[in-house]
Amino acid sequence: MSQPKKTNETMEKIVSLCKRRGFIFQSSEIYGGINSCYDYGPLGAELKRQVKDFWWKSMTQAHENIEGLDASILMHPRIWEASGHVEGFTDPLVDCKKCKNRFRADQLEETTCPNCGGELTEPRQFNLMFKTFMGPVESDANIVYLRPETAQGIYVNYLNVLNSSRQKVPFGIAQIGKAFRNEITPGNFTFRTREFEQMEMQYFVRPGEDEPAMEAWKAERMAWYDKLQINPSKLRFHEHGKNELAHYAKAAFDVEYEFPIGWQELEGVHNRTDFDLTRHEKFSGKNLKYFDEEKKEKYIPYIIETSAGCDRSVLCVLCDAFTEEEERTVLKFAPFIAPVQVAILPLVKKDGLPEIARNIVADLRSKFRMFYDAGGSIGRRYRRQDEVGTPFCITIDNDTKGDNAVTIRERDSMKQDRVNIGELSDYLTKRLAPPL
């Protein structure tokens, strides 16, 4: 059992590095912090943006039949009745003070714990959803919820998207956005937080074509993590057993990653069947059926959902990149998502080298994420860049003035390459291109 201790040490090192280098901070820190909330610093915000951007392009740009959407966080409260979120989470719950088991008060016949006979707490309402009020009056009639999942925004817009985009089933809708769940137990850094960002794609298919679609999306989603250069031996599928299936799901597979804290879910690929649209049809009274011109039939499409945790993806990227070598700590990000892609380092702060370096930065900054650093020894500067995951460092030395060439040092191998300044842009473009 020495494993957990060791892995927690790794996690602590990552948390510490994230703060030290400006990836992730505790939220509201100067006020003592607030539970389970985190802020992305300069490098973290850039990294997260890159992950989201890659996901977005992998969906919308790479697929003719996937459209984007950005729905509002506040939605009609009836949506959450239709989705089952209100119903499932208004149950009064009691805890056993002795054995700590939790029960639904309305399903208990006895007044003591059915497990051990211990004393029970007063019934309490547990609702996963954050509540607030729409408008200035705080009355029950004005209650609205912060969405506990982004998916419903897609479902209630499915006909709008279909009609305005001239898509035909099968087609998908992709969305990135915040969701909020009042988790009982958040924790493990940014892994489980009450405010989090989802990257969801809901794929609408003809009933009966859901199973092949499910298989195709499972493969495609796993391939996406490969493109992010996540260690394949730390990725796997976990299939939900019948007892683990959510109320809407016919089949569910999670993509899991082996974090330092153990195997944990990154993304769910679920067959949600026609459950959600059927419910919305019933609750809204609107006809949500699709008319298939080819087959001349009406049906409610089945939905294959790929629902990824954005913050979890970022944490996965950080954990997977984190490498401790004998003499250095390196974040081995896939170059195309690295927050800083190219560091420009004049070997010395004189002889006109800083000016040459500044000119190169000016030339390349519209194409790559650049960082200029002239402070400290060259070795120290390499180590600093290693620790923030910069894939390429370019040094300008006294020979540069003669041969118009610079040294490019590669992060992972630490090997150096001499490249003409005129060829830098092509050289870097080739190595920093996203694998779309």
Add this chain to the structure above:
RNA sequence: GCGGGAGUAGCUCAGUGGUAGAGCGUCACGUUGCCAACGUGAGGGUCGAGGGUUCAAAUCCCUUCUCCCGCUCCA
């Protein structure tokens, strides 16, 4: 929500009633000049927050917040 542990400089931590410290990092100047380790100097902390005891509190007491571990929970 329950039980345990912990919060002191950006990071890692020492300091158990008597003037708030170290190493690393950061910044400036000098030196070196291709893989952190040189010299000099500087900045940085109301010791998580609030209250109490005391002549005196980082240190003792109470409350609270945050983080970690375990349980519980996890649409």
